[in-house]
Amino acid sequence: MCAPGCLETVHNRLDRRAFFKGAGATAAAGVMAAAYPPKPAAAQTRSFERVVDMTHTLSPEFPTYFNRPGIEMERMTAIADDGFNMYRWSVIEHAGTHLDAPIHFSRGDQHTAEQIPAEQLVAPLCVIDIKARAADNPDARLTPDDIKAWEAQHGPIPDGAAVAMNSGWDQYAQTEKFAGRDADGRMHFPGVHGEATQYLLEETGAQGLMVDTLSLDYGLSTSFDTHYAWLPSNRWGLENLRNLDQVPASGATVVVGAPKIADATGGPTRVFALV
Amino acid sequence: MCAPGCLETVHNRLDRRAFFKGAGATAAAGVMAAAYPPKPAAAQTRSFERVVDMTHTLSPEFPTYFNRPGIEMERMTAIADDGFNMYRWSVIEHAGTHLDAPIHFSRGDQHTAEQIPAEQLVAPLCVIDIKARAADNPDARLTPDDIKAWEAQHGPIPDGAAVAMNSGWDQYAQTEKFAGRDADGRMHFPGVHGEATQYLLEETGAQGLMVDTLSLDYGLSTSFDTHYAWLPSNRWGLENLRNLDQVPASGATVVVGAPKIADATGGPTRVFALV
Numbered sequence: 001m002c003a004p005g006c007l008e009t010v011h012n013r014l015d016r017r018a019f020f021k022g023a024g025a026t027a028a029a030g031v032m033a034a035a036y037p038p039k040p041a042a043a044q045t046r047s048f049e050r051v052v053d054m055t056h057t058l059s060p061e062f063p064t065y066f067n068r069p070g071i072e073m074e075r076m077t078a079i080a081d082d083g084f085n086m087y088r089w090s091v092i093e094h095a096g097t098h099l100d101a102p103i104h105f106s107r108g109d110q111h112t113a114e115q116i117p118a119e120q121l122v123a124p125l126c127v128i129d130i131k132a133r134a135a136d137n138p139d140a141r142l143t144p145d146d147i148k149a150w151e152a153q154h155g156p157i158p159d160g161a162a163v164a165m166n167s168g169w170d171q172y173a174q175t176e177k178f179a180g181r182d183a184d185g186r187m188h189f190p191g192v193h194g195e196a197t198q199y200l201l202e203e204t205g206a207q208g209l210m211v212d213t214l215s216l217d218y219g220l221s222t223s224f225d226t227h228y229a230w231l232p233s234n235r236w237g238l239e240n241l242r243n244l245d246q247v248p249a250s251g252a253t254v255v256v257g258a259p260k261i262a263d264a265t266g267g268p269t270r271v272f273a274l275v
Numbered sequence: 276m277c278a279p280g281c282l283e284t285v286h287n288r289l290d291r292r293a294f295f296k297g298a299g300a301t302a303a304a305g306v307m308a309a310a311y312p313p314k315p316a317a318a319q320t321r322s323f324e325r326v327v328d329m330t331h332t333l334s335p336e337f338p339t340y341f342n343r344p345g346i347e348m349e350r351m352t353a354i355a356d357d358g359f360n361m362y363r364w365s366v367i368e369h370a371g372t373h374l375d376a377p378i379h380f381s382r383g384d385q386h387t388a389e390q391i392p393a394e395q396l397v398a399p400l401c402v403i404d405i406k407a408r409a410a411d412n413p414d415a416r417l418t419p420d421d422i423k424a425w426e427a428q429h430g431p432i433p434d435g436a437a438v439a440m441n442s443g444w445d446q447y448a449q450t451e452k453f454a455g456r457d458a459d460g461r462m463h464f465p466g467v468h469g470e471a472t473q474y475l476l477e478e479t480g481a482q483g484l485m486v487d488t489l490s491l492d493y494g495l496s497t498s499f500d501t502h503y504a505w506l507p508s509n510r511w512g513l514e515n516l517r518n519l520d521q522v523p524a525s526g527a528t529v530v531v532g533a534p535k536i537a538d539a540t541g542g543p544t545r546v547f548a549l550v
Contacts, residue, residue, distance in 0.1 A: 043324070044324070045322050045323070045324050046322065046323055046324070047320050047321065047322040047323075048320070048321055049318070049319070049320050049321075050394075051393050051394055051396075051397045052393070053393035053535075055535040056535070057389045057535050057536070057537050058534075058535060058536045058537065059536070059537035059538075071536065073538065073539075076367070079380070079381070079382055080382070083380075083499075084379055084380050084499075084502070084540075085378055085379055085380075085381075085540045086367070086368055086369055086379065086540055086541075087368050087538070087539065087540060088365060088366065088367050088368070089364070089365070089366050089368065089536070089539075089542070090363060090364070090365050091363065091364050091366065092351070092361070092363050093361055093362050093363070093364065094361055096535075096536075097535070103360055104359055104360055104361065105354070105358075105359050105360075106354070106360075107354055107355070114332045118326050118327070118328035118547060119325075119326055121326075121545075121547070122326045122547060122549070224358075224359075227359070255530050255532070255547060257530070257531075257532020257533075257544070257545035257547075258532075258545055259333075259543060259545065260328075260330040260331070260332050260333060260371075260372070260543075260545055261332070261333045261334070261346065261364070261371075261543065262332050262333065262334035263334075263348065263362070264348075264362065264364075265359075265360045265361055265362060266361075267364070268534060268535075268536065269532070269545075270396075270532035270533055270534065270535055270544075270545070272393060272396070272397060272530060272532075274397070
């Protein structure tokens with residue numbers, strides 16, 4: 001259980017300087033979104049033979065960025081007494097395998113969860129592997145060079161793609177290493193470097209950015225460069241993905257079962273890869 | 276807003292006789308599930324060209340079976356103050372376009388939401404149209420004859436299929452006709468006849484049953500024959516589907532983005548058809 005005030009600790013990490021830097025980045029990203037709008041995937045026949053579940057099971061024990069339970073469940077009915085079983089959930093939107101809707105880090109009229117077009121949620125999946133570097137350094141980040149190396153091998157990131165960082169971190173989901181909190185409360189897990197995010201915005205038509213860790217930005221981030229550049233450009237994010245080792249680096253389709261809930265800034269999401 | 280006690284009204288509709296009939300049906304269904312287990316879809320390459328969103332937007336105004344808001348949202352952070360936007364939801368599992376996990380109406384160890392195998396949630400979609408009859412009679416039900424007529428035209432219901440009743444009711448989702456409450460509080464909307472459910476269990480390998488109304492059973496039901504036969508056989512249900520007119524009767528694939536939440540009896544679900 002997180003003591004009262006722990007969410008405030010998170011807020012405090014967004015210190016004024018970082019926050020106004022973020023606000024500036026937001027304005028810049030708004031301009032950039034106009035210059036580089038997300039591009040739809042090319043119309044084509046897509047095929048698959050098997051389904052890979054890329055979703056962690058959400059429970060009160062699943063680690064959260066905020067270090068408090070992401071969900072609490074209250075039983076409303078029991079079959080022995082009422083004829084059927086039913087719960088009510090109290091759930092934090094950004095818990096478990098979950099969507100970051102553009103509005104999560106935006107000041108403008110960027111999409112809330114239910115406004116993201118369905119076509120953007122069924123996307124060509126590009127998996128970029130940084131496991132070796134992350135194994136040596138939990139503060140590793142996906143860089144422009146990683147993307148360029150992927151493109152050299154697999155061709156350009158396709159329009160409408162969802163780009164996933166595979167840091168191997170899903171294996172730690174049930175351990176303290178997942179958040180990697182140190183004695184000072186700082187977190188250590190991999191994320192996407194702001195420069196890689198800029199590269200994706202400027203050089204590709206990708207519309208989704210996915211990570212197998214708690215945050216698009218790496219654990220040490222206090223300026224949230226990737227959140228503040230990517231989401232205000234009206235693109236979506238996805239955190240706490242799993243099973244990226246079970247899908248090919250290129251050629252699969254990801255289906256993002258984002259919650260269709262009015263005004264939501266994200267939410268627990270079922271994710272499948274069609275391979 | 277529903278007055279206190281309205282959920283109890285629902286419970287009271289499950290009177291003792293109906294409930295014990297239901298319990299008996301549960302035991303029988305347990306036996307039947309052993310005799311007629313859900314069958315996996317045949318391994319084959321599946322293709323699609325477009326995505327159809329079959330999900331209603333859930334908001335506090337969306338009608339629920341229980342006549343109370345299915346979701347309430349509490350703002351946790353605001354970008355102007357905290358640097359990002361985030362809500363906490365209080366949500367009833369059986370609200371909006373949502374899954375009925377087998378455990379919802381089961382006494383045994385049938386699947387909770389997160390236990391349903393992913394392969395069962397990507398299924399051949401069979402849409403059975405009863406719109407003409409439902410237009411004349413809101414108490415219309417899908418019958419074995421409807422299924423047989425579909426099979427005469429499209430061939431046998433495939434193993435692993437998700438069978439959907441298209442009553443045309445999605446068009447009423449924002450109106451009082453959706454629940455169709457009369458002066459006595461009884462509801463009038465279409466559902467699946469218990470005999471049709473028996474037919475699907477005994478004669479087909481279908482594993483999902485979907486409706487475009489508030490309940491698998493029709494609004495007038497007090498015995499919940501379909502719930503008590505289908506779900507305890509370890510098959511899943513899906514309620515409040517939309518856009519069934521936008522998909523073919525046969526040949527599409529449905530992707531059921533069921534919540535992967537520990538112990539859940541169902542939950543709001545993103546549903547796409549791949550056509």
